Amino acid sequence: MPNLKGYRPFNPLFEQLFNSYYNGIGKPFPRDKRGLLSRPSLGEVLRYRLWVDEAMQALLADTSLWPLIELGLNHEQQHQELLLTDLQYCWSVNPLAPAYAAPMNETKFTHQKISWHEFGGGIHSIGYQGNAFSFDNEGPRHSVLVSDGAIANRLITTREYLEFMADDGYQRPDLWLADGWAWVQQNAIEAPLYWRETHDGWRRFSLHGDQPLALDNPVTHVSFYEADAYARWAGARLPTEAEWELVASKQAVVGGFQESAYWYPQGAANDQSLQQLFGETWQWTSSTYQAYPKYKPAAGAVGEYNGKFMCNQMVLRGASCLTPVAHARASYRNFFYPHERWQFTGIRLARF
Incomplete structure (x- = not known):
């Protein structure tokens, strides 16, 4: 976090691991190999999240950073969608056809001609x-x-x-x-x-x-x-x-x-x-x-x-x-x- 003086990274290797395409901040992790990663574990990711959340408390006090933070929040919304579509794609190759969400009864819609x-x-x-x-x-x-x-x-x-x-x-x-x-x-x-x-x-x-x-x-x-x-x-x-x-x-x-x-x-x-x-x-x-x-x-x-x-x-x-x-x-x-x-x-x- 370059905007927070004295910030100590949770894990310095995460900078590349979670860099999707920003060449300006370092070498991104190859896109075609993202699906091969099985680490960090869920527990470690959650600890990392808490680490970042604590640092964000100080950053939120600086109003000059609010536009950048707002961009980050909207970027996260994009990934809420992408996480679900990526999960659907990964599970689709499983012969068991696992369901992430409970099956829902289909609402019947009446066919109508286009106007x-x-x-x-x-x-x-x-x-x-x-x-x-x-x-x-x-x-x-x-x-x-x-x-x-x-x-x-x-x-x-x-x-x-x-x-x-x-x-x-x-x-x-x-x-x-x-x-x-x-x-x-x-x-x-x-x-x-x-x-x-x-x-x-x-x-x-x-x-x-x-x-x-x-x-x-x-x-x-x-x-x-x-x-x-x-x-x-x-x-x-x-x-x-x-x-x-x-x-x-x-x-x-x-x-x-x-x-x-x-x-x-x-x-x-x-x-x-x-x-x-x-x-x-x-x-x-x-x-x-x-x-x-x-x-x-x-x-x-x-x-x-x-x-x-x-x-x-x-x-x-x-x-x-x-x-x-x-x-x-x-x-x-x-x-x-x-x-x-x-x-x-x-x-x-x-x-x-």
């Missing part, structure tokens, strides 16, 4: 505005040109995605981007992550264990490539992040979040209203992750937090069923590589 909500084109402003916390990649607020268009009132369901699969969606190269088709072929992709076909039909694994597919719940754990291919098959497209924010900024932040303790996306209400913009599952956009105009990363190691990842990744908007509700807002920009799907990632369509 389209139009938005007007022109010059619009996007990016965070206000006095509360936001990450640096949410700004600066700036003007964008948006064409007239329409966005689907809800997320694509499992039932609808099965129709894409039944129509040979994974066997038709005309539906896929070149990189996406290569990914499908090289990895023998034939369904969303965590799905498996049995003699009784398709089933899926989640934090609630192994269960049959919930047909009218949102499809999730799909890559950008799959979302893009589905949109093309459906005669539509994915929204840009500017279109998504233009629409979402006029809506209340409501949906299924981490606090509900039901950690799988829930279906839409049986009406034509605009819904599921927040919570349930992150929504792929067609926008590449890049800096907004006049963006400047902060000085020092904190500047590595977002800026250096603005390359070869796609933007997702909304939030998921594992996102803390306080973490969701219209300007929030999540981002992943186009092949990744271990997060709760789903599909909302748009059209011109």
